[in-house]
Amino acid sequence: MFSIDNNILASYPSTKMGILVMRGVSYSGSCKESEITAVIDGLHQKYGHLDRAALKELHPIGAYVAYYKKFGSSYHLLSQLESMLKGKKSVHSESGLLQAMFLSELDGMLLTAGHDLSKLQLPLQLKIATGAEVYQSISGREVTAVQNDMMLCDQTGTISSILRGPDYRSRITEATTDVLFSIYAPPGIEADYIEKNLNKLENRIRSLSPSAKTELLQIFS
Template identity: 25%
Template sequence: MYFKIDEKIFAQYPSLKIGVIVVRGINNSRRISSIESLLRGISAQRGKEFTSKDISENHMVDIWNRAYGMFGIHPKKYLPSIAALLKRVANGKQIPHINPIVDLYNYFSLKYLLPIGGEDLDWLCGDLQLTFTKGGEAFRPLGSIEIEKAGEGEVAYMDNGGITCRYWNYRECERTKFTNKTVNAAIIVEDLSNMHMDQFGAIIREMEDGIIKYIGGQIEPYLLNQENPEIDFRVEGRKNADDSRIPAQEKVYFMEMEQLKKTEDIS
């Protein structure tokens, strides 16, 4: 199973480089206080540095706003992931604990103002691609039982099952999200800023060190750009997946959880 960046993406965004950290054999079920402390600290720091009004003026955010505009998406309606994190902390809100891998990549995202996300490798189906949509591809947003259909020309991460991250890095999907059961992960770090590859590589190495220190697992780092647009994940993933269909049992579960949340809010 490969990860491939479409040459058409590089034609429109030639400065794009992506760091991928493949981590195998992790225990993602624990709460790790050291990671949560790092995340609280960087959240407080960025919250003091930014107001919700000046986030878009930052160079590292502005480049993503312009990138979104180039494929027809308004970045104030659909925030790039780094803008969404900064907006939250600028408004005095904490970044919530999710699980160790997500907490750690959110820390590094705020530290270096880079969009960071990822995929549970065992839930991918076929090659992962960063490409333009043809229109009509299925997308099931994180935490939702609603199915969306992509328009034509959106930048998206996709596999054979559907869109795994829509509008480039705006929203991840339910199927390949990191959970406390994730064992094999691909963490994806994106840059459009013309940062020197040596500096970008140093950030990736720092992330590797953090993963080894706090979480563990076997690490395989990769750097992708126009000259090196694909890597082999060396996993099989799932043979079948179809995000346009949600099992009835899963729908019932989500509806029960939603009702429970409403009950808790009332009480």
């Protein structure tokens, strides 16, 4: 189902990717308010007293900051965390799947993308972008992958990249019943930390879709 191209490991040694595949999920619904409150309260307790410079030093945020810095960019999830801490961003969504994914992203600060499994042409591979790859972003806008960025591809083309985000073709919609979540983990992030956060995401989705079946939960390196 998935592999990492050798060029990735040559350019970014010890890179990992976590994959979670679940079938029979529901698009709608919402995470329990108690779960949402627990995550938000946890974020304030863990990060609320820190400024941006201090946040950048924390694990695993620092690993992403170092990666993005190579491209002159900032880790966008850090900005979302700061907005959440200031009360300027909500975790509520029309989709329980997307809400669960975002809660898990903030909870673990691991960059995560979600895809409709039925729209993917397997197998998938994590590759290095040449800078010539063009795809339709989740917003519907055409984007070009950044040279040397990590990107996830199926047999049709790019489905996401770290700097440009997920694609439109395989986005999660109301018709989605089978999902694939991927966690990009640049050098410096341990496999057991990724697995722990995938387990949390799996549990959140199970609370929304009790009959959902997990087909794969694995860390690749």
